[in-house]
Amino acid sequence: MTTTVSAESQPFQAEVAELLHLMVHSVYSETDIFLRELISNASDACDKLRYEAIARPELITDGAPPEIRIVPDKKADTLSVVDTGIGMDRQELIDNLGTIARSGTKSFLSKLTEAKDGANLIGQFGVGFYAAFMVADRIVVTSRRAGSDDVWVWSSEGGSGFEIAPASEEAAKRVARGTEIMLHLKKDAAKYLEAYEIERIVREYSDNIQFPILLVPEEGEPRQINSASALWQRSKSDLKPEDYKQAYQQIAGAFDEPAMTLHYRAEGRQSYAVLLFAPSTKPFDLFQVERKGKVKLYVRRVFIADDAELLPAYLRFIRGVIDSEDLPLNISREMLQNNPQLAQIRKAVTTRVINELETLGDKDQDAFTKIWDAFGPVIKEGLYEDFERRDKLLALSRFTTTAGEKRSLKQYVDDLKPNQTEVYYLVGDTIERLKSNPKLESARARGVEVLLLTDPVDAFWTSAPLEFGGKPLKSLSQGDVDFGLIPLTDDKAETKDEREADAATTIAVIKDALGERVSDVRASQRLTASASCLVAGGDARDRALERLLAQQNRGSVTRPILEINLRHPLVAALATDTAQAKDLAFLLFEQAQILDGEMPDDPAAFASRLNQLVLRGVAK
Numbered sequence: 001m002t003t004t005v006s007a008e009s010q011p012f013q014a015e016v017a018e019l020l021h022l023m024v025h026s027v028y029s030e031t032d033i034f035l036r037e038l039i040s041n042a043s044d045a046c047d048k049l050r051y052e053a054i055a056r057p058e059l060i061t062d063g064a065p066p067e068i069r070i071v072p073d074k075k076a077d078t079l080s081v082v083d084t085g086i087g088m089d090r091q092e093l094i095d096n097l098g099t100i101a102r103s104g105t106k107s108f109l110s111k112l113t114e115a116k117d118g119a120n121l122i123g124q125f126g127v128g129f130y131a132a133f134m135v136a137d138r139i140v141v142t143s144r145r146a147g148s149d150d151v152w153v154w155s156s157e158g159g160s161g162f163e164i165a166p167a168s169e170e171a172a173k174r175v176a177r178g179t180e181i182m183l184h185l186k187k188d189a190a191k192y193l194e195a196y197e198i199e200r201i202v203r204e205y206s207d208n209i210q211f212p213i214l215l216v217p218e219e220g221e222p223r224q225i226n227s228a229s230a231l232w233q234r235s236k237s238d239l240k241p242e243d244y245k246q247a248y249q250q251i252a253g254a255f256d257e258p259a260m261t262l263h264y265r266a267e268g269r270q271s272y273a274v275l276l277f278a279p280s281t282k283p284f285d286l287f288q289v290e291r292k293g294k295v296k297l298y299v300r301r302v303f304i305a306d307d308a309e310l311l312p313a314y315l316r317f318i319r320g321v322i323d324s325e326d327l328p329l330n331i332s333r334e335m336l337q338n339n340p341q342l343a344q345i346r347k348a349v350t351t352r353v354i355n356e357l358e359t360l361g362d363k364d365q366d367a368f369t370k371i372w373d374a375f376g377p378v379i380k381e382g383l384y385e386d387f388e389r390r391d392k393l394l395a396l397s398r399f400t401t402t403a404g405e406k407r408s409l410k411q412y413v414d415d416l417k418p419n420q421t422e423v424y425y426l427v428g429d430t431i432e433r434l435k436s437n438p439k440l441e442s443a444r445a446r447g448v449e450v451l452l453l454t455d456p457v458d459a460f461w462t463s464a465p466l467e468f469g470g471k472p473l474k475s476l477s478q479g480d481v482d483f484g485l486i487p488l489t490d491d492k493a494e495t496k497d498e499r500e501a502d503a504a505t506t507i508a509v510i511k512d513a514l515g516e517r518v519s520d521v522r523a524s525q526r527l528t529a530s531a532s533c534l535v536a537g538g539d540a541r542d543r544a545l546e547r548l549l550a551q552q553n554r555g556s557v558t559r560p561i562l563e564i565n566l567r568h569p570l571v572a573a574l575a576t577d578t579a580q581a582k583d584l585a586f587l588l589f590e591q592a593q594i595l596d597g598e599m600p601d602d603p604a605a606f607a608s609r610l611n612q613l614v615l616r617g618v619a620k
């Protein structure tokens with residue numbers, strides 16, 4: 001058997017070809033990461049082998065223990081990363097090294113095209129293996145699935161496809177179990193053949209890999225170049241911030257610094273080690289529909305599962321490891337969900353993470369801000385998903401308000417105005433648009449702070465009744481608001497001597513004109529300068545949420561209430577000028593729609609009405 005005779009060519013999935021093209025033709029400064037990616041894959045393969053060997057011990061007893069070897073060969077200009085892990089069969093080679101089965105690949109690729117240095121993006125996205133094409137012009141992967149007689153060779157020059165063929169006898173003998181990845185290095189990548197360079201990279205990125213990493217020099221004995229201990233099992237006092245940073249980067253495949261590190265050992269009813277990190281930047285797949293967690297479950301140092309739902313979905317940005325001493329090693333992945341011990345761990349660790357975030361918010365504003373900026377919208381999902389912890393999550397939340405940025409509800413409540421009994425908020429698309437929303441006018445005239453909520457998730461969590469510190473949260477675009485008892489700080493805003501239109505007549509005229517378009521018309525408490533606004537009834541959904549649900553075909557928009565400012569000249573004119581009353585009534589309604597970010601139902605009619613009224617004004 002030879003590799004060439006029965007070689008079969010296969011094309012790469014289009015996304016892979018595009019990715020490779022981008023990587024090969026752009027100059028990335030951080031090429032070192034290829035080694036980290038290959039070692040990380042090798043380590044995953046060793047993890048998988050250990051896991052499968054729990055049910056099938058013969059997989060491990062027939063060969064070498066799980067380990068990783070790095071073999072430079074200066075004569076051949078090749079660097080090999082060899083593992084005795086789980087290996088891949090023919091189909092796995094084709095599937096795993098020819099496609100990217102990840103959501104968001106397209107948007108990632110367009111980001112990569114624009115980026116100056118894509119290494120960081122590559123790490124975030126985790127295109128691991130393909131990173132090797134930054135330093136190699138040909139890659140040959142020889143692999144034997146644990147327990148199999150067949151050995152297959154995958155090879156590619158990184159163009160549009162790869163070849164797959166059975167291994168030669170010699171290659172098959174070399175790979176008794178696991179995978180050998182041989183890189184034919186590009187001319188300018190020869191430095192990766194130097195032992196000191198390899199050691200440097202391993203120390204920098206992969207020291208915490210649990211399995212031994214051996215450097216096999218061209219002369220002399222192989223020697224281990226990592227410490228191969230599970231970092232989370234070590235004592236906190238032995239570890240420095242750099243150790244944690246490396247562990248985070250290695251576990252999460254990230255390049256940023258962790259914004260929060262939580263390392264402890266729980267003893268008692270159950271004992272387990274916890275090493276968790278909050279990243280300081282946002283990954284690509286944060287908003288993927290599956291909302292998968294990223295905390296790995298180990299049992300007595302053996303990797304069990306990537307996503308055992310160890311934290312609720314709203315903490316899915318947390319990375320790291322939980323290593324249990326008590327769970328059975330042979331726990332199947334299917335059983336994880338219903339395991340009571342695991343449920344207990346989940347509960348305890350969730351509480352611990354939230355407490356840690358709270359402490360960080362008090363003690364290290366900078367770090368907390370990084371987490372909140374990147375993951376605030378995700379954490380806020382917990383406000384409607386985790387009833388039990390809602391108060392704690394509300395206390396964690398930071399808001400942009402009319403009084404400033406990053407305001408906590410504690411600060412808000414501390415700064416309440418005299419007689420203010422509620423926490424006010426307004427939901428909308430952008431801060432700028434919210435700031436110019438007339439519904440803020442009356443609050444502004446009293447110096448009352450209003451939360452300006454612009455994340456899509458805000459419309460959802462605010463739909464349940466909430467309170468903070470005994471003060472209910474209240475939308476300014478829903479139901480009645482009564483600022484009457486809160487003193488004005490801007491006296492000019494509501495001068496009593498201005499002529500008020502007659503409420504009953506004006507309202508009757510508008511109702512008559514608008515008919516079914518509104519559910520009610522009433523005098524507003526919210527407005528001081530503007531003429532009108534639209535609000536939802538007290539027990540109806542907030543209008544922002546209605547709009548969002550309607551866009552997703554998950555509900556219809558109900559008829560709003562039109563509130564009018566009886567002191568506004570336009571409203572006053574309406575009561576006295578019967579000839580224009582209908583047009584003016586429509587204008588009040590349509591203006592309010594536009595200020596809420598909606599289109600008038602009939603934009604052409606709106607424009608022509610507006611023109612007629614303006615012309616009449618100009619002609620006077």
Ligand SMILES: Nc1ncnc2c1ncn2[C@@H]1O[C@H](COP(=O)(O)OP(=O)(O)OP(=O)(O)O)[C@@H](O)[C@H]1O
Nearest residue numbers: 041042045087088096097125126127128129130179
């Ligand atoms: N040494 C190896 N042994 C066994 N399987 C491997 C090995 N290297 C890669 N693979 C397989 O190829 C797949 C693709 O690897 P790649 O590095 O591109 O992405 P990944 O490891 O899945 O993603 P990430 O880098 O985010 O973890 C892996 O998921 C794994 O199934």
